[in-house]
Amino acid sequence: TSVLTKAINDISGTGKTLVFPPGIYKTGALSIPSNTKIYLSAGAVIKAEDEISCFNRGDKIRPAAFIRIKDAENISITGRGTIDANGRILRDRYADSARMRLLLILNSKNVTVDGIFVRDPGSWNTHILYSGNITLRNIKMLNDIDLSNTDGFDPDASENVLIENCFAYCSDDNVAIKTTGSSGYLRNAENITVRSCLFLTKKSSLKVGTESRGDVMKNLLFENNDVVESDRGLSLYCSDGATFQSIRFINNRFEDNFPDAKQCGINFTITRRNQESRIGIMSDILIKNCEFLHRFPKASEISGFDNGHKIDLTIENLIIEGIKCKNTDEADIKTKGFENIVFK
Numbered sequence: 001t002s003v004l005t006k007a008i009n010d011i012s013g014t015g016k017t018l019v020f021p022p023g024i025y026k027t028g029a030l031s032i033p034s035n036t037k038i039y040l041s042a043g044a045v046i047k048a049e050d051e052i053s054c055f056n057r058g059d060k061i062r063p064a065a066f067i068r069i070k071d072a073e074n075i076s077i078t079g080r081g082t083i084d085a086n087g088r089i090l091r092d093r094y095a096d097s098a099r100m101r102l103l104l105i106l107n108s109k110n111v112t113v114d115g116i117f118v119r120d121p122g123s124w125n126t127h128i129l130y131s132g133n134i135t136l137r138n139i140k141m142l143n144d145i146d147l148s149n150t151d152g153f154d155p156d157a158s159e160n161v162l163i164e165n166c167f168a169y170c171s172d173d174n175v176a177i178k179t180t181g182s183s184g185y186l187r188n189a190e191n192i193t194v195r196s197c198l199f200l201t202k203k204s205s206l207k208v209g210t211e212s213r214g215d216v217m218k219n220l221l222f223e224n225n226d227v228v229e230s231d232r233g234l235s236l237y238c239s240d241g242a243t244f245q246s247i248r249f250i251n252n253r254f255e256d257n258f259p260d261a262k263q264c265g266i267n268f269t270i271t272r273r274n275q276e277s278r279i280g281i282m283s284d285i286l287i288k289n290c291e292f293l294h295r296f297p298k299a300s301e302i303s304g305f306d307n308g309h310k311i312d313l314t315i316e317n318l319i320i321e322g323i324k325c326k327n328t329d330e331a332d333i334k335t336k337g338f339e340n341i342v343f344k
Helices: 002-011 087-098
Strands: 017-020 023-027 036-040 044-048 065-070 073-079 082-084 101-106 109-114 117-119 126-129 132-137 140-142 153-156 159-164 167-170 175-179 189-195 198-201 204-212 216-223 226-230 232-238 243-250 253-257 264-270 281-288 300-303 311-316 333-335 339-343
Touching: 002 017, 002 036, 101 117, 153 159, 153 189, 175 189, 175 216, 198 204, 204 216, 204 226, 204 243, 226 232, 232 243, 232 281, 264 281, 264 311, 300 311, 300 339, 333 339
Parallel strands: 017 036, 023 044, 036 073, 044 082, 065 101, 073 109, 082 117, 101 126, 109 132, 117 140, 126 153, 132 159, 140 167, 153 175, 159 189, 167 198, 175 204, 189 216, 198 226, 204 232, 216 243, 226 253, 232 264, 243 281, 264 300, 281 311, 300 333, 311 339
Antiparallel strands: none
């Protein structure tokens, strides 16, 4: 760990690139400072140590993470190599205390991660918290599907995020855009695009929520993604009172259902997490040119909360098993009466 930390710090700000040749680099927690370029050669593996004590940073920042980019800018991690968080061994040994992110980007900007393979986190794989101008491209992600809560990509209270041409196999949500307020980092989530990715999950694939503690979550686009397997294809969960605005699902394709809790293609709900929670709304929501190759076992659910907290949704050219759906009956969608749904 000390050798890698020194190498990273020495290269930072020099304009040079730190290259990891093929080999296994066993290490504890690493921090990446500003103005750093790292290249992982094919066959290079940065692998987490087996002891939980190797990840105690001595601060109160949560969540814990194997690789952390905090209060930094102008960073690139590229190449064909691997970051392995060793999550299965650590969770088996240390249970919930080993629920670490593989990569945490916190209060940072101008970060690019391109081409690498990220595998076996102890919790969420890639958490983008309170950050901006983040590009995640051509990433291959393989989580242990028997470990709970191994999300894929989680943009959280962040803006101007692009997730593009990625593959993710997860036990939990492939993508979950949210505002958690983790460690006090809370603001709106805006201008986030998930495009041209290939996903498999036991839970939701293209999701916003459930944590929605900011005021607004808007200008969110899921476009041209292929979901091979999921319990829910499209999910919007507003549980903490935010306004969901200008959220678009365009040209996404869904193949098969993984039989988990919901088993439905679309699940949009406004709820109240507890009696103290605010109640949100969803406006200007669009599903356009989306296709389900097979009908999921259970009906989709689109549920507003009451007359003051509704869901305004346009569905344009929704295809299920080769047939264009012209109404909620044909789309097999259940509602509660607090929804304004227009079919085109």
